[in-house]
Amino acid sequence: MIPLATYQNFYFVGIGGIGMSAIARYFKSIGKNVLGYDKTITKLTSALVSEGIDIVFEDGITTKIENLNSENTLVIYTPAIKKLDILNYFNENGFTVLKRAKVLGMITENTDCIAIAGTHGKTTTSSLVAHLCQEANLPFSCFLGGIAENFKSNFLFNGSEISVVEADEYDRSFLNLSPDWAVITSTDADHLDIYGDKATIEKGFKDFAELVPENNQLFVRKGIEIGRPCKTYAVNEEADYYSDNLHVIDGWMMFDFHNGNETVEFAWQIPGIHNVENATAAIALLYNFGVDFETLQKGIKSFKGIKRRYTLHTFDSGKVYIDDYAHHPTELNAVIGSIKTFYPNKKLLVAFQPHLFSRTRDFADGFAESLDKADELILLDIYPARELQENFEGITSDWLLEKVKLEKKEVSTLGDAFNKIKEKDFDVLLTVGAGNIDTLYDGIVSWLSNDE
Structure with a gap:
């Protein structure tokens, strides 16, 4: 394999993906020429363009592509995309074409790599680990699956000795990494279009765990069986590292972290028991990495969270608006459960956009059970992403809505959703989905701000 440093040009097919864009930003930061294609203009692609990255939004062979040389250009693609003329051109003309996960593995293989894996919680946990590394002034870079509010980015370069990466299980991508330290937050069934069943995805995580060289550098949520020794963590139950005594004081989530016979109190602004669980994993790992508790306390308290992970707004009118990325029944249960805990007896309106026909089909009953916890539901059309609707006959939002027991429920297009929301009577609004x-x-936000 030719070393990455040999290439001057890096072309990303699907550059607007959250994982792809982090790697694109990495190569841009070290002085490489970065170009790419994506099918739609988004806030993220607009940000990349403003940073000097050249992006096209039509699948065609442009002069710039024709002028690229296969000897000094590496092509990187995401497996989530379909067949494209651009990708065919590169394959047919002798360019080296690699998956995103392979390139991330090459970037980080000679670093002290901290990899965060799990079907849920990995973005918050990896972003928190990166933030704690920054608080501890460690020489690190991070490649995240979300926009960290502290960095306003999914990528940060503060050195090349340590890397913090979100280890994506989709397409078994995380098996391309060489983790020296790792966390496994959860192994719930997901991506069944890739894995087929829960047992196979669990086997994928076991294979990932085997990549970690030392047992005391692998931190796994208690109750997850990975087939090898590791350190466990938990909330409200004893483990090698655990947190309990969760309570709220003046808007701060307080909890006690237990390290053997030592107990340390932490405070932060991120709601939800599941997020305290993520914090517990991050604290345990960084403490073993050599960061003292005083620095960890400061870092936990200053962590602002992830964009679209329980992004919260309150208004003088008394209304509350929360936006979240949840797209799996377990994640929906977590965010709706947090809302019900912090805002009991408040009328909750949920606007949910299912993500992928296959996921909607595979977890329809779980989605219906989660959405039944709302007081009123606006169910948007399914966001297809990489899938074609004709391959999933009968799998629609109308079909899913029939499984939801709520009296107040309806299906909406994305274009009509805002006007429908404005007509509703609610105390708390949750917009949720990964599309x-x-x-x-x-x-x-503008409407609720002006409505006060």
Whole structure:
């Protein structure tokens, strides 16, 4: 394999993906020429363009592509995309074409790599680990699956000795990494279009765990069986490292972290028991990495969270608006459960956009059970991402809605959703999903701000 440093040009097919864009930003930061294609203009692609990255949004062979040389150009693609003329051109003309995960593995293989894996919680945990590394002034770079509010980015370069990466299980991508330290937060069934069943995805995580060289550098949520020794962590139950005594004081989530016979109190602004669990994993890992508790306390308290992970707004009118990325029943249960805990007896309106026909089909009953916890539901059309609707006959939002027991429920297009929301009577609004439902965010915030 030719070393990455040999290439001057890096072309990303699907550059607007959250994982792809982090790597694109890495190569841009070290002085490489970065170009790419994506099918839609988004906030993220616009940010990349403003940073000097050349992006096209039509699948065609441009002069710039024709002028690229296979000897000094590496092509990187995401497995989530379909067949494209651009990708075919590169394959047919002798270019080296690699998957995103392979390139991330090459970037980080000679670093002290901290990899965070799990079907849920990995973005918050990896972003928190990166933030704690920054608080501890460690020489690190990070490649995240979300926009960290502290960095306003999914990539940060503060040195090359340590790397913090989100280890993506999709397409078994995380098996391309060489983790020296790792966390496994959860192994719930997901991506069944890739794995087929829960047992196979669990086997994928066991294979990932085997990549970690030392038992005391592998931290696994208690109850997850990975087939090898490791350190366990938990909330409200004893483990090698655990947190308990969760309570709220003046808007701060307080909890006690237990390290053997030592107990340390922490405070932060991120709600939800599941997020305290993520914090517990991050604290345990960084403490073993050599960071003292005083620095960890400061870092936990200053952590601002992840964009679209329980992004919270409160208004003088008394209304509350929360935007979240949840797209699996377990994640929906977590975010709705947190809302019910912090805002009991408040009328909750949920606008949910299912993500992928296959996921909607595979977890329809779980989605219906989660959405039944709302007081009223606006169910948006399914966001297809990489899938074609004709391959999933009968799998629609109308079909899913029939499984939801709520009396107040309806299906909406994305274009009609904002006007429907404005007509509703609610105390708390949750917009949730991993597709393009986030395009409603700015309009809702502006409307609720002006409605006070």
